[in-house]
Amino acid sequence: MFTARSDSPRGGQIKGPAMLTRKQHELLMFIHERIKETGVSPSFDEMKEALDLASKSGIHRLITALEERGFIRRLAHRARALEVTKLPEQASASSGRTRQPFRPDVINGGVRAGAPEAANDTRELPLLGKIAAGTPIAAIQHERERMPVPESMLGSGDHYVLEIEGDSMIEAGILDGDLVVIRRGDTANNGEIVVALVEGEEATLKRLRRRGGSVALEPANRNYETRIFGPDQVAVQGKLVGLMRRYH
Secondary structure (H helix, E strand, C coil): CEEEEECCCCCCCCCCCCCCCHHHHHHHHHHHHHHHHHCCCCCHHHHHHHCCCCCHHHHHHHHHHHHHCCCEEECCCCCCCEEECCCCCCCCCCCCCCCCCCCCECEECCEECCCCHHHHCEEEEEEEEEEECCCCEECCCCCCEEEEEEHHHCCCCCEEEEEEECCCCHHHCCCCCCEEEEEECCCCCCCCEEEEEECCCEEEEEEEEEECCEEEEECCCCCCCCEEECCCCEEEEEEEEEEEEECC
């Protein structure tokens, strides 16, 4: 028996005791996520589009309300000058309109719970060896074997499987011994979990953050430090799309 999961967003609103309206909460979390990913707060046009509002006047009212409640503050003499000063209690780093953390969906016999029976199809993917979720280890090896992976986890493109070694991604639910499904590619969005080849020699699974002219490989374990590299020192080899876990 194994469980598998896919990297798909899920909705839902998180309420705290601060009595924010749904729109206030959505805007606060959107600003928080954008600053975390890019270091810059979103423009008023981006906020208006994200919240499906007809005009920017509605955004101004929401920002004023958040400022009055102490959740954000305006920074003088700076463009896009907003800073999130606190979040509602129990708030996660995402709302229904932002990227969610990687969460498991249990698959029984290759079918995700609640999915149509047609999901029984599988695709044979190469298992290329181990990859570090910890200190980077030797670069990805040659094909070790082939494994059946549920089609429901996959989309278009070329995929491969790697075995996790280490514990630096445990707070993202990725454990030592897990099998991760990777969509091959050399690009990734800020905040996505990727296979990164470091200086052409070491492969590791980390969350990618671009910070100005540098690239940060961010663990999901507070016992590990984020490693910073120059843009020519890190090559993306693919991004995480699924995970399988064996139970012996």
